[in-house]
Amino acid sequence: MEPAVLGGKLVSGLIGPLVRKLFAGGGPGAGLVDRPVRLDRLVSFRGERRELGEREVRRLAGRLVRDALDSPGEPPFPPGEEDAVAGALAGRLLALGDLDMDDVQAVRLGHRELAARLRRGAGAHGLSTDAGLFLDSATEWACLHVLEFFTRRSAFVARTLVEQTRAQAELIAKVDELITRVPRPDARDTAFERRYLPYVAERYDQITIFGLDLRDSPDRWPLEVAYLSLEATAEEGSLRPDEPALTLRVRAEHALRDHDRVLLRGDAGSGKTTLVQWLAVTAARDGDRVPYVLPLRTLIRGGALPAPAGLLEVVGCPLTPPDGWAERVLSAGRGLLLVDGLDEIPAADRHRVRDWLLALIRAFPGNRWLLTSRPTAVRPDWLGPEGFRELSLTPMRAPEVATFVSRWHAAARAPEYEAALLDALRTKRDLARLATNPLMCGLICALHRERRGYLPTGRKELYDAALTMLLARRDRERGVAGVELGEEAQLELLQRLAYALVLSGRSEMEVATAEGIVERALPTVAVPGDARAVLHTLLLRSGLLRRPEEEVLSFVHRTFQDYLGARYAVEEGHLDVLAAHAGETGWEDVIRMAVAHARPGERAVLLRRLLAADTPRLTLLALACLEHAAALDPGVRAEVEQRAAALIPPRSPKDAKTLGEAGPLVLELLPGPDGLTDEEAHGVTVAASLLADAEPAGALAVLRRFREHPSLVVRRQLVGTWDRFDTRQYAEEVLDHLDRTDLILVCTCHAEREALSRMRPWTRLRFDGDRSLSEIIDVTPAHEAVEELILVGTGLRGFVGDGAGPDSAFPALRTFRFELAPYVSPDLGEYRRLFPRATVIVMGRS
Template sequence: MEPSSVALRLATGALASLIGKLFVKEGPGAELVDRPVRLSSLVSFRGERRALGEPELRRLASELVRRAGRAVGPAEAPSQETVAELTDALTRALHALGDLDMDDVQAVHLGPEALAARLPRPRDLSADADARWDALLHTCCVHVLHFFTTRSTFAARARVEQTRMLHRLATTTDLLVERLGDRRAEDAAFERRWAEHVIARHGELTIHGLDIGHGHEWPLDAAYVPLEVTTPETEPGSADPPAPAGAGGSGGSGGSGDPSGLVLRAGDALAGRERVLLRGIAGSGKSTLVQWLAVTAARTHLGPPRDHPPGLDHLVGRVPFVLPLRRVVADGRPPTPDRFAHAVGSPLAAAQPDGWADRVLAAGRALLLVDGVDEVPERDRETVRRWIRDLMAAYPGNPWMVTARPSAVREDWLADRTGVRGFAELSLAPMSRTDIELFVTRWHEAADADPALGTALVTAVRTTDALARMAVNPLMCGLLCALHRDRNGFLPTDRRDLYEAALSMLLERRDLERGVDTTVGGIGPGAGTRLSRDALIQLLQRLAHWMIRNDRAEMDRADAVAQLARVLPAMAHHLTADADTVLRHLLERCGLLREPVPGRIDFVHRTFQDHLGAKAAVEEGDFPLLLDNAHRDRWEDVIRMAVALGRPAERARLLEGLLGGTEENFPPPPPVDEAGARAVRRVLLAADCVAHATELDPGTRRRVTDTVARLLPPADLRQARFLAHHGGALLLGLLPGPEGLTDEEAGAVVVTALKIGTDAALPLLARYRHHPSLWLRRQLAWNWHHFDAERYAREILADLDDEDLYVSVHTPEHLRLLRGLGGRARVQLVGTHRPEELITHLVPERLTHLWWRNLPAPGDHGAWTAGFPYLREIRVRRAAVAEGFGPPPGFTAAPHPEDPKAVLMTRDTGDTGERETGPTGS
C-alpha cells in the first residue's frame, strides 16, 4: 500500500478538522512574521492552552486511524486488533510532534516523508499493522503540513525565511566559487571521494573504557553535543544561574571576536580565527569536536550550500585533514602534506592525484585539525611545534585547530620567533545543565536505549550532588549513561562503584584501548614500566592527601615532586623513574591531574581529589582530622567519601563523631549562635552520609534518624531560612511532604527548598504544584528567577495550579517562556517591560488581570490594551500614576481596596473580577 495513494483517497477536508485539534488556536496579532513558532508551543496537548489531554489525544488518534481505514475500502479495512495497535503507535507519534526542534516553516520545508522520519517508529507492531503504518503516518504528516500552510502568519514568515535562505545561498555559493576556483577535474573527483571517506571514518563516536556488553560506536549526528569554549580569562560557569556544585556550565553567549571573558559554542571556535589552540582535560570532547568540524566541512562538498549548518560559512568548501598526532608522528617525524593520507592509514592514499594536497594547501582551502599534542612523547613535541610553524609559513591562509590537554604545552607554545601569538588559545568549558540533558538524551537515542532511562538519569543528575559533580564532560556523562543502562536504570548508591568505574576508565582502560604508550621512563620501544592501576592510585592518593591535610585546592610542583619522591622507594622493585618523570606521566596520561598555570598542580575535578584523599585518610586513620573539620564546606565531600570507603566500625566512628556534642546546642535556640549552626550542619552531614553507608550498626543509623527528625519539617519560616542557609543542598533529600504536613509546615518546606536555590530542588518543588494553599503556590509562582528559567517553566509552572494566582515575570525571557506555556490569566510584571513585549508575548485569550509591580515604561499610553479583549484589571503603584501613567482607554482608576500604595484600573464592563493581593515572595 503506497502512502501517496492513501493520501489521495482522503480528501483534505476529511482529516482537516481532526488535525486542526492537534494545534492551538491562532490568536490575533499573537505572532510576529519574522519569528517562527516552535512546534512545542503550537501543539494543543502541552502548556496551558492545551485542549487535549492524553485521553483526548488517544481518541483523536483512534479517529484518524478509523477514517484512514475507511478510506482504503471494506476489503482492506484493518481488524480491531490492528486498529488498537495503530492507535497506540499514532498517539506516541503525534505526541512526539511537540519534541521536534523546529518550527512550522522548517517542517513544511522538510516535506511529509522527512517529517514522518523524524517521528518515532514503533518496534513491536504485528505484520498487518506494520504494513499499514507508513501509509498512515505519511497521510497524517501530509495533513499536518497542509494545516501549517493555512495559518494566517505562515505565508509572511515563509517569505521572510525564503529571503534569508536566498541570501545565505548566494553568500555560500560565492564562498564556494572563491575557494574552489578552477580545479582540475581529477582533483574535484578525488575531493568528493575524500569527503565521503572523511564522513565515513569520522561520522561515528567511539566511547572508550565502558565495561558494558554493548557496541561502542555511535552516529556522530545523534550523539554530538555542541559544547562551549572560553578564552583563558573566562571563569567557566561564572555567568550561569546557580547549579549543583561541580555541575559547571556557562551562560555566556557567542561572538566572533575574542574579548576577555568570551564564551561561545565550540563549533564556532574557528569563525573569525584562522588558528586555534584548544585546551581541554581528558574526556572533555576535544577529539569529538575535531571529528564534527571535519564531517561538517566534508559535507559541503557533497550537497548544496544551503544544507550546511547556519553560522559555519567558514567551513564551506574546506578540505579537512584530521591528523591525530599519536598516529601520524612516526619515529618522531611528522608527515609532509603529500603523506597526510598515508600517515592516517587512509585507503585512498594511493589514489590521490600527484600534488593534490600541495594544491589544496597552497590555495588556502584546507582545514587542518591536529589532535592530541599531549599524546606524543615530550621529547617529540618541539619537533611537532616546528612542523606546524613550517607548514603555516609555507601554506598561509588555511585555518588550523590544534588540541592538547591543559598541561601538555606552555602558554604561547605556538607563538612565532618574535613572541607574537600565532594561535588564539581557547579552553573547553564544563558541560552546562542543558548540555548534560541533551547529551543524555542523544546517548540513549544512539544506543537505542529506553528514553525513560535517559529521563530518569537526567533527574538523578539534577537531584543527586554526587552525580552532578561527575557529569561535567562527555566522558563522565557517557560513563554514567552506560552504568545506568547496564544496571537497568539503577545507579549504585555506594559511591565507590561510581568512582572505581571512573578511575578504571581514566587510569587503565582508555589509553590502552586507544593504543597510546603509557609506560613510564626508559628510551625506545619496550623500555620503561607500565604502572598498574593500583600503583597509579597510590601515587595520586599521596598528592590528594597532602592537599586535603594542608587545606589546599592546588599545590606547588615542587611539593608534588617531594611527595612522590617519598613514596617511590616503596615501588623501587618495579619502577626506576624519578619523581619528576612520574609527575609528568601523571599530568599527561592519567586524566586526573593538570597544571593550570606553570608550577601549580591540581586535580581536574575536585571530586577525584576528595575521593582519593578520603581513601588515604581512612587508610592512615586520620579520623580526628576529618571530624575537626566537619563543619567546613570544603570537607563535606571528603567526609562523605570516608564514610562510604570505611569499614563498618570506621563508619560508626565517623557518624558518632559527627553527632557527638550536638546535644547542648541542638536544636538551635533563637537567636542561633555559631555553635548551634555547626551542630545543625554536622547532623545534616551525618544524615547525608548514612545514605552512602552500605553496612552500618543499626544503633548508629537509628540515632542519626532520630536526631534529624528533631529538625524536619521546619516549624516556621524562621527555621526554614536558617536550615536553608546552614544546611544547603544536604537538606534536599531529607525534606518531606507534602503528604502529612500542615499548610504552615508545607510552606516552610517549600521556602527551604527555594532558599537553597539550586536546580536540584526542582523535583521536590514539583511535588507541591497542586497544593491547596494559595500562599504556598505564590512562592512557587514568584521565585523562578532564582533558577534556570526554562527548566523551571517546564517542570514547575507548566503544571502549577494557577487558580486565583498571579505568575510573576521578571525578565523578557520569562515573558517568552510563559507564552510557550499558553500564557496565564493573571500576570505580575516585575521590572520594566515595554508595551511591544507585552503585545508579542502575552496571550490575549488568557490575560484577565495584570499587576505592574514597578513603574511601567513610557509607551503608547495604554493603547496596547486594545489587543487584550479579556483584560479586566490593571494594578499599578500610586507612584506610577503620579508619573503620568493614566488609565488606558476604556479603563477607570480608583484606590486599591486592599493596598493603600496601589491603584486599581478597571475596564468599564461592570465585571471587575476577584481582587488579588498577589505573591509577596519568600
C-alpha cells in the first residue's frame, strides 16, 4: 500500500479531535444582521480571548504526526522527517486564520480547493516525496473535517439560508432589469416578422448578372445555385514585433460569427453583393436575426440618410411595420445590417455615411454590421477605431471555379457544355487567369454556351465583352451615379498604363509613375480634372486596377494587362518591339493578343517574324496565334500550319521531350485522342506528363482525355506519371478509369496507398518500402482478387506480424515477387512457404 494512502487513513481517525480544538466553542452567532462569520473570528488561536495558542497548534500537529508513525503497518514516510512534517502541517493549519473568507464561502469552495489555498499560504520545502504526499493527504483530511465542523454549527445553517435568500433576491432583480431593457415582443411585431422574413428570403433568393445580353443566357439565377462559399483573409498582428503579420483565413459567410462589425473588401465581381444576399436569406430562414439589406447607392438618393423607422421604405420594401418596430428590433440587438457598396457612392458622401453608421451603432449596440467596399474606396483601418474588423475576399481557386461552372450549367440546363468548358479552363492559361471571380466565371460560361460549346475564335470577343461590362454597363445597370469617365476614355488610359508595365517587364508600378502617364494622356482623352483625381476614379470604378500597397498600382488580372498593352502596341505600330520580345516567355500572351488586335497585313508581318526565328517554341507560338487571326493571308496560315505539323503531334518520346521544352503553351495545342496513332497518342501523353510540374491543371486535362485509350503503352504512361500530380485527384480522374489489363499499379507513399483504398480493384500491385501484411490488406480493395503482388524492401521482417497467413489473404495470387536491397541475402524457401500456390520470384541476391 502506498505510504500516503495508509497515512491518510490513519490521519482520518485522528484529525477530528484536533479540528474541534482549532475552533472556538462559542462564537459570534449567526451573523445575520451584521456581517458574515469570518474564519479569523472562528479560530481559537486569534483574537483577544485566545483558547489555543500557536505553540499548542504546533504541539497538536506533532502529536498527530507521531500517532500516524506509531500506527501499525508501513510508515507513511522515512524516519528523520517527523519534525519537518509536523512544522509544515502546523503552518498550514495556522494559515486558516489568514484566509479572507467566511464559513459559507469555505464550504462552497470544497475541501480540495481549501487545502490547495492552505498549501499556497504555507508551503513546505525540503521534504521527501513520501513526506510531501503524507502532508498533502493530511491537509486534505483536515480541511474535510473543518468543513464538516462548519456545517454542524447552527449559525452556519442560518447563514446559508440568508446567503441563498440574498442570492435569489439579486437574481430576481437582475431578471427584472433585463425584462425592462428587453421588452417582450408585441403581438403586432411578431405578426409583421412572420410576413417580413419570408419576404426577404424570397426577394434576395435570386441574383442578377449585370451587363450580360447574350441571347440564350438568363441574367437571373437562384441564389443557392449561384452562391459559392469563398475565402476571406485578414491581416492579424504578429506575436512578436520582429515577426511578419499573420494572415487569418475564414469562410466569407462566417465573417460575422466572431465579430459583430466587419468591413469586407473585394474587387469588382468578387461576390460581395452575392454574399450580402446569402447572409440575408440565411438569417431570414433561420429566424435568429432580422436582416436589413441596405445598398448605399439607394440610401443616399434622398439626401438625408434614413432613421431606423425609414430603412425599409427607402430600399423599396412594400410591407409597413408597426410603429416603433425597427427601434425595438435594434434595441434588442436582433438586427443584421448589411450595408453594401461603400465604393458606389461619391467620395464626398462617405464621411457622412460613416457618421450615420456610428450614430446607429452607438444608439443601438449589440447588432451585427457588415459593410462592403472595393479595396481602394477608403483607407485601411477606416473603421478600425470603431471596432470593425477588415476582411478581403480572395480570388477563386481551381476547385471553386469548377464548382461554379458545374452549378452554372445545371441552372442553365446545359450540362452538355460543362465538360468542354472545364477542359478549356484547365488547358488555356490566360482563360484560367481571367476566371478568378464569380462575375468573370459567369461571363465565360455565358459566352461559351452562346457559341454552342466554343469560346470565341480568338479570345478578343471575350475580353471585349468583359471590358464593356466592367467599364460601362455594369455600373449603369446597377444605378451607380457619379461615373465621370466614358468607356473609350477609360480604355485609352488603361492601355497606356498596361503598355508601360509590359515594356518594363513588371506587373506593378508606382502610383506617381501612373499619375505621370495619365497626365500626359489627358489632352488626348479630353477629361476634366487633374491626373490624381482621374487616376483615383479609374482605380475605383474600372474594376481592372487595384492597389496592393499604398503607393503601388497593378491590374487585377495579368491577362487584362497583356490584352490592353497589346492593343496599345498595335495602335502605335510597334510591331518591331513585339517581334523583338517574342522569345521572352512573359510576352507570349502579349504577342497573341497583338495578333488579335492587328489588321490582316500586320498579322502576316508579325507571324513571319516568329517563323523566321526557326525555333520550336516560336513556331508553336505562331500556331497558337492562328486562333486569334480570323482574317489572314492564306499563304502565311499554310506556312505556320506546315511548320507546326512537324512538331504536333509528337511521334516519339524524343519528339515529346522537344515539345515539352517549349513550355506550357504546348498544352493548348496538344490534340487527341481522336485521329491519333498509338505512337502519337503516347507522344502526347509523354509531353503532357513532362509539363505537369509547370502547369499541373492543364497537363491533367490533357491526360484525362486519354484515360479510356486502349493502347498498353499509353495506359502505362498514364500509370507511371501518377507521382507528378495531386495523388487523390489523379486517382479519381485518370487511374480509376483505366482498363487494368496488363497494368501494374505502383504505390510508393502513404498518400498513394490511401488513394488505392478508394479505387476499383487492381489485380496487379507493387508496394515500395517495408510494409506489413495487414497494412497491404487494409489499403487493397478486394485483396482476395489480387493475382500479382510485388514488394520492394529489405526483407520479410515485419511483413507477417499479426498471425495472418499471406497465402490465405491472397487466395488468387499467382505471382509473388520480392525485390530486395542488394545487400540482403534471402532465404528462397521461406518465401515459398509463405505463398505455396504462387510462383515466387526473389530478386536482389548479394
